[in-house]
Structure formats: structure tokens, C-alpha cells
Amino acid sequence: MNDDQLYRSIQSIGMGCFVKYFEAFSDREKRDDDLIEALMKIEGYEESGARTRVSQSRRIFRENRAVDALNKIAESERTESWVLAKAKYLIEKIQVQ
Template identity: 55%
Template sequence: MDDKQLDRSLRSIGKECFVKYYELFRDRTWSKEDLIEHLMALEGYQESGCITRISQSRRIFDDNRELDALDMVIKSNRLPYEIIEKARKLKLQ
């Protein structure tokens, strides 16, 4: 996955969503079905949107690009301060 593909994946997920659910996307003990139910219940996303978000997030982790994704979030000037700060903290873990 190159930087352009990473940016496209992050846009598909939503940078805020990626950071907000970073730990869940990374945690392989959660099944795809459980994550879909969880995101639909908490965020009101449609099932197809959940599937896209989950598959793109897992692709980022599979390609070991999660820290680069967090960097892209940190550099964004359109996100709430809390999301950028959470991305900074996640990067330090």
C-alpha cells in the first residue's frame, strides 16, 4: 500500500472513525460481524458502510501502515482537537 492508497483508505473509513475505533479495528479477537453490529449500534452507519470501514482499516493494519495513517490524521487541519490528540497518544503506544 503506497501513500496514495493509504490516503484513499483513510478517506473511505473517515479519519475520525479510524482514530475513534483504532483499538477495535486493530483487535483481531473482534469478528467482522461483531464490529459491524457495534458500529451500526453506536454510529448508526449502514451495514455496507461498516463493511467498507472495517475492511479498509484491517488492510491498513495488515500492511503495517497504521502509524503512517495516524501521522496523516495528526497533520489534518479539519479534525477536532480531541481526535488529533488521541491520534498522537495512540502513536506513542
């Protein structure tokens, strides 16, 4: 996954969605179908939108680009302050491990 593909994946997921559900997306024990169902119930996404978000998030983790994604989000000037703050928090949390 190159940087352009990473950026497109982040756009498909949504920065807020990626950081809000970062831990869930990164948990390999959680089934994709369960995550899709949760996004539909909690966020009100259509099934196709939820499926896209889950598959693109899983791809980012599978290709070891999660920290890169968080860095792109943390550097964004076009997202909400809570998203920036959580992205930075997650980066720090990962670096401590």
C-alpha cells in the same frame, strides 16, 4: 499499499472513526461481523458503510500502515481537535511498546 491508497482508505473510514475505534480495529480476535454490527448500532452507519470502514481499517493494519495512518491524521488541519489529540496519543503509546 502506497501513500495514495492509504489516504483514500483513511478518507473511506473517516479520521474520527479510525482513531475512535483504533484498538477495536487492531484486535485480531474481534470478528469483522461483530465490528460491523457494533458500528451500525453505536454510530448508526448503514451496513455497507460499516463494512467499508472495517475492511479498510483491517487492510491498513494488515499492510502495517497503522502508524502511517495515525501520522497523516495527526498532521491533518481539517479534523476535530479530539481526533488529533487521540491520534498523537496512540502514536506515543505505540512507540513506547
